[in-house]
């Protein structure tokens with residue numbers, strides 16, 4: 729079964745084009761000012777225009793208010809929202825209001841954390857299992873942290889799901905084999921510095937998902 733891949737936090741035409749050239753099924757644009765990958769909507773529009781219609785453009789948000797999501801929808805830059813630190817009731821409301829495919833990020837450190845995914849059944853279209861970042865971390869994702877994939881063993885998923893958190897070209901093959909993920913998501917694992925995507929690493933990552 730082909731594995732789908734999201735390259736997240738893209739911010740330049742060159743690195744976006746590298747992701748597209750190497751077969752990414754999804755590209756991610758971050759709308760969260762504390763992130764080194766944050767984009768304004770004008771910049772996102774320039775990038776989004778380069779993306780062919782068969783590739784999904786995912787907007788990454790952290791508990792956004794309605795105005796921010798409305799601005800994103802109006803900008804025409806995204807096909808889906810990825811919502812971090814957002815309660816199930818808010819995910820459902822954003823999904824209903826925006827009409828966009830909605831992903832709920834679930835921060836995982838222990839098996840008990842996985843149970844939070846159940847609350848999103850009926851509220852989200854997909855769960856993104858991501859590593860939990862420390863309480864005092866500036867970002868709830870995009871920090872290259874990985875969780876113990878064995879926690880997913882035997883877990884009954886209530887929604888389609890994707891795997892993220894600390895993936896890189898060297899470990900993504902093992903991650904797919906170990907978890908059975910059919911969609912993987914990477915940000916810092918294909919960077920040379922925070923927020924600086926590396927075209928060679930993007931190519932290597934996408935190649936590793938196909939072998």
Ligand SMILES: O=C(O)c1ccccc1N[C@@H]1O[C@H](COP(=O)(O)O)[C@@H](O)[C@H]1O
Pocket residue numbers: 736737756758760763764765788789790812856858867868869870871872873892893894895913914915916917
């Ligand atoms: O990438 C960011 O800056 C970011 C900011 C706020 C929320 C999520 C963010 N990134 C997402 O985090 C995961 C894992 O990233 P990494 O591969 O471990 O660096 C990924 O889904 C990004 O979309």
